[in-house]
Amino acid sequence: MNLPQKEAASLHVFDKLESEVRSYCRNFQTVFDKARNAKVWDVKGNEYIDFFAGAGALNYGHNNPAIRHKLIDYMLEDGVTHSLDMATRAKETFLMRFDRSILKPRGLNYKVMFPGPTGTNSVESALKISRKVTGRKNIICFTNAFHGMSLGSLAATGNAFKRKGAGVDLPNTTFMPYDGYLGERIDTADILAKMLSDPGSGVDLPAAVILETVQGEGGLNVASFAWLRRVQALCRKHDILLIVDDVQMGCGRTGTFFSFEGTGIQPDIVCLSKSIGGYGLPLALTLIKPEYDQWLPGEHNGTFRGNNLGFVAAAEALSYWEKDTFQSELAGKIRSIRAALKEMLRAHPEVDAHIKGRGMIQGISFGQPELAARLSAAAFKNGVIMETSGPNDEVAKLMPPLTIEASVLEQGLAIIKKSFEEIVQAEPVKAMV
Template sequence: MDISLFEQYESNVRGYIRSFPAVFDTATSATIVDVEGKRYIDFFGGAGSLNYGHNHPLINQALITYIQRNGITNALDKATVAKHDFISAFQSIILKPRKMDYKIQFVGPTGANGVETALKLARKMKKRSNVIAFTNAYHGHSLGALAVTGNEFYHGDYYDVPRNVNKMPYDNYFDHDMDSVDMLRHYLGDGSSGYELPAAVIVESIQGEGGINVASVGWLQKLSALCKEMDILLIMDEIQVGNGRTGDYFSFERAGIMPDIITLSKSIGTGMPMSIVLMKPSVDVWSPGEHTGTFRGNSYAFIAGAAALELWRNDDFSRSIRAKGKQVEAAFKDFQARFPGWITDVRGLGMIWGLESLVEGFCNEVSKQAFQRGLMMETAGASDQVLKFLGPLVISETELNEGFEILTDAILAAVAVFEKTGRTPCAA
């Protein structure tokens, strides 16, 4: 099968095919096979949409059963058995045990749709247009979501509309001790700062695309308290780091906070298009039909999502995520020790980790070498300076260890390439 067909007929905008140039065919758990029969260990995880792996048997069987009985496919926002069962499972398995009182809004099928909905709802409720977002944030590519996304690569003079958004430093953005929540409080209390009282603050508890930046518990708690004090809605973007990625179902659980609005997508549909917005009942100020979307009734995603939630009925799955996360952390810290100067930092939590290199282009070279050897692993950060682990939560120990072995060889190969051209590691 000729991969050149995609170059000939698909738009230049295609991205991941350039990093992973193969025609993929089948996959199970965290292993993908291309049309030539070559195996790849998946440390990419569909950019966080495949937390439950490829073709999980529990999910596959639920879909097969539903399709074979001619279950309805798309019902927009009409009532269906598939939606009923998803809502019931989400309330009983996820929300009620955590004493979380939230209503669910089904929106268009992407994470950006969820972010757009959250911003629109917050502005409607508070009757204020300004929103606070953070450096290195990533919230999507549609115009509203793009306005709160940080990376300048995604902005342009002609198609970007970053209006009514103020950016603030994320936790630990500065090398020296400076608290950005205190800074925000000062700005909002100063009539000459140019910062209007916002309708909402939108934040990720861990910035995935931004470079695996982990907000501290104290910073999240302080931000939540400021929002309550100043009548600002707190929106938590859980699209990539929720759905169990950190070991808890929601990544902000470790801080003991209750956001006003939560966005979920990616793995909520187990890889099938689905996005939801959770809101406290007092925030649900919509009029019927005021916000719509044709594919907000994707029944296949409801069926798959409800099946995946069964993994959360007890603590076993959460414990397994934490245990595997410790394996990844140990392996990554070993890489840092073995390759000083080439790898300058290790950051993460649960099953999201990053290897940072301050040597320009090094992480891209490692990713390239890894793919050639059978490992899919992408980069993150404003300068692609972080190698990002986002493998499925169900990855086996065998797959993990095989991936670590390939990554070792890839780092060695990248070092050899750089040394051959005279490029050196950063000083320790």
Template sequence: MRIFEQVESQVRGYVRSFPAIFDRAEGALLFDEHGNRYIDFFAGAGTLNYGHNHPLITEAMIEYLKGNSIIHGLDMATSAKRDFLQTFVNTILEPRNMEYKVQFTGPTGTNAVETAIKLARMVKQRSNILTFTNGYHGLTMGSLSVTGNSFYRDESYGVRANTDFMPFDGYLGEGVNTIDYIRKVLSDASSGIDLPAAVIVETIQGEGGINVASAEWLQELEKLCRDFDILLIIDDIQMGNGRTGSFFSFEESGIRPDMITLSKSLGGGLPMSILLMRPELDQWQPGEHTGTFRGNNLAFVAATQALKMWEDDSLTKQVLQYGEVVKAAMEDIVAEHPDLNLSIRGRGMAWGLDFGAPDLASKISAIAFEKGLIIETAGADSSILKFLAPLVIDPDLLNEGLEIIKESVREFTKQNNTVYIQEAS
């Protein structure tokens, strides 16, 4: 690991949590240079919903490369882009009666967020954006301005220009409808909150701690946006692409966002992000918003293969079935350790085990890594153990990984029976 310590920036993060030099990967498994095997409950922070090196995706990319096909094409027309767009329309949009224009924004999710914010301000001719407590939308300047966690920003370099933070669903406790609060401040000319161009929200806050917005809350948020002529942007970068069961995380609520940001698993493991917008919002002049790597043709090839997995509802059913397995395992852990005051939350294949105290989840993650499981943490104080396994994980591997989590919590409580139980209480 010496070369990484000597040459790579101090900003490196995951290499500190998972100190191994990884060499190979397949499905939900990673292998280091020494052949040690790790079950992956991390999935590239939600980038590998279809697993590592899915054979259909890999084969398609190899054939594309062997044909000397276009890799970099800016926004020129290519066969790979045409095939992706047609597959996306046929497989995702038309079956859901959705009509959106597609904008290719650059290689990462924050590019899509920046584009959505810029477009909303341009269309509405208003600069304010509403965002939410514990929200995470990326770390470029515009995205940073709507990201809540103070660890990622500072007023000296990440000024929250023309943004206001509102309480997410459940932030003020059970029984408090935070939409009522938002409606009040928008209705009051003395609230100090300017009428926003848009609201940006995650239906499940991944980095924020697996905070789940109810369908009813999302429906009320949509109505609020319609009542005040505000655009509704759903950030589906981490929770889209089937993570909750349906392709889009908001489908069960029945809402119709004005814009949707997609990235991470969309490219089948390769960098790719898009912005979906209602056709009437597509008011750009040609070349007005651009980017060198908005035409990743190899990612188009991978994405086209990944989208074919949504031609029927078999993957949705599998995600929901696996989700129940994960939920049951998490409930077992909560019941087994009442002194830790644990709680769980999540949906589909996105779950969080809340230890209620700083750094405890990181200690469990470290123990799990020693036992051959990779799982990250989330939340403002890293108190959440965050489950994001590939959607296509083998059921035996899923159960093996869940058992490692159980064993890791048991080992932790034995090692720290007095001190950390008191902290968690």
């Protein structure tokens, strides 16, 4: 049944029929209809520039034509869609291309596990195999971490609001301060080193340390390369597995395919999801060093770990990483974002704010947290979709598709600058520092 245009353009249906747990639609009060690369349109024809990109699931943009073409051809040829974990041509093609285009050029050797369709599936499998391999239960994680909403992943997540939603105890994890959590003068790797080496610390020797090189949901906190190397060295010293959760930061979000490239570390396990699906399709990988791939057949499984449409889209998306120009183009876009953010803050030194993030995920952290939400709301009114993050939602976050056209990126940044001016002018002087 076709709804009348007036009703279709409202949120009445969602307010009446959808669960109260819905969230993003409360901030972006319209009904979206069409999308292409970095732009989306609502049912009224209003155009928006997407600096949200499906929370990092659309690194290659909306309705990427090359990927769409492959998907349509595959479906028209009656390609297998669902296959559990059975061998298919689509899976074979993806595995070979991922090995040839991503792993081998970076000198990496991982077995590829398909744990289920989402990032939390990948994290859960990483925690399980770490515990199986080492025979230990404890996992060390970090302040402001976000690893997913299922119970194991949630136990390693720092956000109090999300943890409370579990309704049960979240055991077998120990939180340590992330890099910079205690200020610039304190190297929190020293604390981790002391707690691991001191038999009186009360910290059980863990099976694994899990971390994000950039904490996206935690507020765009960036770990220094030196800190990451120290954490890896501690893991090696104490025979602890190192897990990098690259669910949001992988697939190019930081400017390289893996966020840990160039840092000097090589994780034992890597979690990938979101944009690995290429087209916004559900897909997740858990990359495991061969010596730790000690699963028994069927010991971890799931109905939707054989998403062949995801394999087709993911294989085609890897073509971007086979081009010599792609990363250099990304570097230019990264510089444009940083320059625009710097200019906004330079023009208003009275605002208590600073820039956070790395690569194609950067933002402004406000001393007055509610300003981030006001900036996001003003940007949406002016035609840009962006979200907030951080423990107090104090960071206004920019994460456009990697494929965004340079002209559209500049247009979006200009809208954010205009929106920033609006909230600064509307805010009482007492709110500034």
